[in-house]
Amino acid sequence: MAEIPAYYMRGGTSKGVFLLADDLPTDAAERDAVLLRVIGSPDPYGTHADGMGGATCSTSKVALLRPSQRPDCDVDCLFGAVAIGERRIDWSGHGADLSAAVGPFAIWRGFVPARDSITTVRIWQQGIGQVFHAHVPCRNGHPFEDGDFREDGVPFPAAEIVLDYLEPATTLLPLCPTGNVVDTLDVPGMGRIEATLVTAGTPTVFVRAADLGLDGTERPERINSDTGLLAGLEAIRAKGAVAMGLAPDAQTATRERPATPRIAWVAPPASYRASTGASLAAAHIDVLRRSADAAFTGADAIALAAAANLPDSVVHRAAVRSGSQTRIGHASGILAVGAVTARRDGAWVMERAVMSHGARRLMTGLVHVPERC
Numbered sequence: 376m377a378e379i380p381a382y383y384m385r386g387g388t389s390k391g392v393f394l395l396a397d398d399l400p401t402d403a404a405e406r407d408a409v410l411l412r413v414i415g416s417p418d419p420y421g422t423h424a425d426g427m428g429g430a431t432c433s434t435s436k437v438a439l440l441r442p443s444q445r446p447d448c449d450v451d452c453l454f455g456a457v458a459i460g461e462r463r464i465d466w467s468g469h470g471a472d473l474s475a476a477v478g479p480f481a482i483w484r485g486f487v488p489a490r491d492s493i494t495t496v497r498i499w500q501q502g503i504g505q506v507f508h509a510h511v512p513c514r515n516g517h518p519f520e521d522g523d524f525r526e527d528g529v530p531f532p533a534a535e536i537v538l539d540y541l542e543p544a545t546t547l548l549p550l551c552p553t554g555n556v557v558d559t560l561d562v563p564g565m566g567r568i569e570a571t572l573v574t575a576g577t578p579t580v581f582v583r584a585a586d587l588g589l590d591g592t593e594r595p596e597r598i599n600s601d602t603g604l605l606a607g608l609e610a611i612r613a614k615g616a617v618a619m620g621l622a623p624d625a626q627t628a629t630r631e632r633p634a635t636p637r638i639a640w641v642a643p644p645a646s647y648r649a650s651t652g653a654s655l656a657a658a659h660i661d662v663l664r665r666s667a668d669a670a671f672t673g674a675d676a677i678a679l680a681a682a683a684n685l686p687d688s689v690v691h692r693a694a695v696r697s698g699s700q701t702r703i704g705h706a707s708g709i710l711a712v713g714a715v716t717a718r719r720d721g722a723w724v725m726e727r728a729v730m731s732h733g734a735r736r737l738m739t740g741l742v743h744v745p746e747r748c
């Protein structure tokens with residue numbers, strides 16, 4: 376039985392197991408086998424009873440970190456989304472809300488010395504080729520985890536960590552990978568669907584709620600009980616993946632890239648009742664956003680805010696502008712995120728996105744992994 380040092384951390388509405396990359400096998404297949412066993416996948420029962428996973432897309436994650444070799448960063452981070460019922464880890468994603476936990480982890484592990492008040496940690500996201508800065512509140516030489524900052528989807532308050540996402544230093548994909556703000560996807564069984572395809576935050580396919588027969592106020596449980604709708608959403612998502620250059624064909628996108636791109640639908644503001652039971656007024660919302668996933672992550676918010684800033688995009692048409700931030704109405708509540716986009720050399724780029732999350736340690740210690748993974 377192997378023992379590996381690990382932190383179990385929450386970031387925003389996500390949580391995952393944080394490990395040092397150098398504590399794991401250098402061979403990628405061996406490394407993934409260990410991490411699958413840590414999380415408890417694959418689990419045909421969908422419970423992660425024999426691992427650290429939470430059996431949902433937002434709580435079945437791993438993060439691998441090491442001191443950065445880049446002169447402009449303090450730490451390198453690679454996020455993995457661990458499939459629940461399959462033997463697979465998707466390393467292509469953004470890390471979503473879990474990004475908020477990287478700064479505190481780096482300080483706890485001594486990668487960056489804590490400075491009272493605010494400590495800035497410069498982070499290189501290997502999966503998407505982007506730098507972001509985490510501004511972490513610190514006190515007495517350590518990250519400060521208590522506070523009054525609240526975010527929808529998290530039951531307890533925490534200290535506010537401001538995340539500043541910068542324009543990718545090495546662009547893996549342009550903001551609009553097809554070169555268009557709006558594309559028309561020819562989807563089997565659905566017909567021709569207009570979509571906005573963006574790579575900011577997490578690669579996302581945005582469509583109009585009305586084109587799906589929806590209004591943007593749906594609860595995830597309603598969507599997930601409609602197998603026909605789920606099949607249609609996957610068909611659109613897979614077609615979008617091919618158009619974005621993320622998969623050679625729709626079958627490969629479904630089989631090998633289930634986590635990205637995401638698919639979401641948008642609608643103009645409307646009043647609705649959140650999953651918490653709270654009544655939310657349309658006047659406090661700029662755009663509605665829904666998906667089949669219950670979780671709404673920071674990466675999802677960045678993608679939407681960037682798309683909202685693209686003139687005549689699917690999201691831009693649905694949104695009501697209220698200022699420099701976009702107030703997004705999602706299933707659990709409202710999240711505001713700021714994004715700056717610009718047209719440069721004939722192509723759209725995202726220059727910056729800013730948002731806030733809380734994060735804290737849930738557990739520190741050793742994960743125990745059987746020798747046969």
